[in-house]
Amino acid sequence: MTHNQLLEEIREKASFLCVGLDTEKEKIPAFLQGEKDPLFAFNRKIIDATARYAVAYKINSAFYESCGAEGWISLEKTVKYIKEKHPGIFVIADAKRGDIGNTSRMYAKAFLGNMPFDAITVAPYMGEDSVAPFLSFPDKWAIILALTSNRGADDFQYHSDDGIKLFERVISVSRKWGTIDNTMFVIGATKPEMLREVRKIVPDHFLLVPGVGAQGGSLAEVAKFGMNSSCGLLVNSSRAIIFADSTRSFADAAAVKAQEMQTEMAEYLRQKKLI
C-alpha cells in the first residue's frame, strides 16, 4: 500500500483510527472460551464490528506468541481474514523486531513474506542493516520505534547528544533508509507536544501513535501537534476498544467506542480540510 492509498482510505472513512488487537486470552468473554480458536473467534467479531470505523489494525504478536503454536495460527488467520474481507485496510504486525541482517531477513519473511501484513514495527537500536530487510518488500512498510508511550522511554530516548535527543536522532538518521511510502515512526501520545518536534524532522511521514485511551494520551492534542497535509497519523487504541465490554455484546461495545473515536477524528480531518 502506498502513502496516497492510505490517505484515500482515511478520506473515505473519515478516520485515522488503528484498532489494536492486543487479544489477551484471559480477557476474552467467557462464552467464547470454549471455541476451537478463541483468539480468532474474538478477533473476527471485533473486526466485523469495527472495520467501518478503522483504517488500520495492529496485531500485537506478543499476545499470540504467549499461546504457543496455536497462537501463531490465530495470528495468521486474523491477518488473512482482514485482508480478504477488507483489502483496503492497513494491517500492522506489532512485533518490535530487529537483529543483524541475516536474522532480520528471516523476521521480514515471517511477517511480510509468509503473511499478508502491510507493515511491521521494528526496533532501531541495531541500526540500518537491521531495518533494511524490512524495507526490501515492495509496498510493505517498516514502522520504526522512535518515542514510546511508556515510563521507560525516559531511560534512553530523551538523552541528548549535542542537544539532539536519541529519539530525534533515530528519526533523522532512519528517515534516510526509506521513503514516505515505506517508512513510518512510532511516536507515543503521552507527551503529544513532542509531536511538534517530530514534525520539524519528518513533516511528511506517517506516524503511528499509540497511547491514546488506556495509556492516557489526548486525541485532540495528537491531532493538533501531529497532523499534516496528508493527515500523516494513524492513532491506535487497543484495550479501550476491544475490551470495552466482556459480555455477549462485546463487539457492539467495541463498535461504539471505535465510532466515538472516528467521529472525533472526522472533526479534526474537517478542520484540516482533508474531508
Add this chain to the structure above:
Amino acid sequence: MTHNQLLEEIREKASFLCVGLDTEKEKIPAFLQGEKDPLFAFNRKIIDATARYAVAYKINSAFYESCGAEGWISLEKTVKYIKEKHPGIFVIADAKRGDIGNTSRMYAKAFLGNMPFDAITVAPYMGEDSVAPFLSFPDKWAIILALTSNRGADDFQYHSDDGIKLFERVISVSRKWGTIDNTMFVIGATKPEMLREVRKIVPDHFLLVPGVGAQGGSLAEVAKFGMNSSCGLLVNSSRAIIFADSTRSFADAAAVKAQEMQTEMAEYLRQKKLI
C-alpha cells in the same frame, strides 16, 4: 540457573562455548529435508554431537518464525530436548524482544513461562519497564542488547552524551535493574577492545559475545579483554559450527568445530587459573 551454577558448568566442560542454533531451513542437508520436522531433526543431531563441548545453546527465534506455526513447534521441541537431555546446559531464546510492560509480560510468558528457556535476549530502547517482566521469573535471565556485532551498531550505539556512549549508558543504567544472577549483556566480538571499557562498568556480569567465527571476531582477543575471575563470558558461534558441512557427516563436522573452539577456550581458562 545461578551465576555460580553457570561457572560450575564452564569448569566441568572447560568451555564457555554457546552454540547458536540459527537453523535456516534451506541450509539443512538435503537428506533431512524429507523428515516430518527437518528443523528439529537437524537440531537434535547437532545438539547430540556438540553438547559435550558447549555450556549453552542460543536458539535464534527468527529462523523458526520464518517457518510459521510449524517452526514454533520446532523451537519448542528443541528447547525441551536440550533441557531434558542436558539439564545443566544454559538455553537462550535469542528473540530480541521488548515492549511496554503488559506486552513484555506476554513475551516473557511465551519464552520463560511456557518454554523452559533459561534466558531471553531483550532490546533496551524502551527502558526499565520493558525489561522488568523478563526479570520476574526466578532463576531466569534477561540478556540486554548493549553493543552488537553488525555494521549498524555505529548508527546509534556509539553516539555519546557527555562522553558516555549509548551502549555504555545502556549497561550502566540497566545493570541496576537486576543482579549478576539474572542479567547479562550482549557485547559483539567485532571490536573486542571495547570489552575493556565494558568491564570497567560491569566487572562481574556475564557477557554474551556473538560475532566470533562467521562475523570475524577473535576468540583470543575476546578472552583477553573480557574474561573475569568467574569467566564471565559465553562466546557464541552459530553458522561456523552448525553449517560446517552439508553432507550426512554434518553433525560430526559440527562437533569438530565445537571441539576446536572448546580446546582453545580451555587454554584461556587455564591461563586465568579457572580450571
